[in-house]
Amino acid sequence: MRKEDKAIIIEKLGEKLKEYAHFYLVDVTGLNAETTSALRRKCFKSEVKMVVVKNNLLHKALEQSETDFTPLYDTLKGTTAVFFCNTANVPAKLIKEEGKATGIPALKAAYAEEEIYVGAENLDALVAIKSKNEVIAEVVALLQSPAKNVISALQSGSQTIHGVLKTLGERPE
Structure with a gap:
């Protein structure tokens, strides 16, 4: 990927971080194309924007943000999707519903209600918001x-x- 393309992607991610009040970092390792497509449809119906990103590009977009997202940097490993939304608990409910059977997708971290949650153990707290x-x-x-x-x-x-x-x-x- 060219440096110019990376800069454009980082800029677009930065715009999404400003546009949406909340976002979730989700581990989608192991999802095939059919399951990913079904997950995208469910996200669309729930007014959640799902974007699969390269960890390094998301890291740079988070660094350029005005908010301090330092605790999220360690979670940027593996295959990462970002769920952007304006209602804090909707992605948590979606992740919990989808993850019951297979454990995929799994919550890595979230930024909801101006608070950072790291780890899958916070999923129930996020659903309760x-x-x-x-x-x-x-x-x-x-x-x-x-x-x-x-x-x-x-x-x-x-x-x-x-x-x-x-x-x-x-x-x-």
Whole structure:
């Protein structure tokens, strides 16, 4: 590969690092063309951009980034694919789902929610990260709960009061 081509690839990787908020480094050693193609389709459906990269070129792109990715450098061995995304837990769920049967793909490291995770043991923690929409939905549900309880109590209270008054009214004197 020519030096100019390498520079272009490094520049494009740098742009992707800036464009996407999160990325995962995944070991795809042992995937054949058919399995890789199926994985790419699943990534596309999940709005995850999968790019198989040369480790040295990714290393240089990470070095040129404004963020310190030093802990990730040791994971750049073997066949590496980068999963770029804007929702932190989507690639983790995809990796966990796909890796159940064969162990491929395996998580090498991840940069999610401005935090670096190194090692496959962090996969469950990454799956548990809630997206912005999930957090908003939980907050809305928590805010609605007390209001629903008050309304329910008021409605049942009016039924009770109405029943007591009706019973008292029907009672012979």
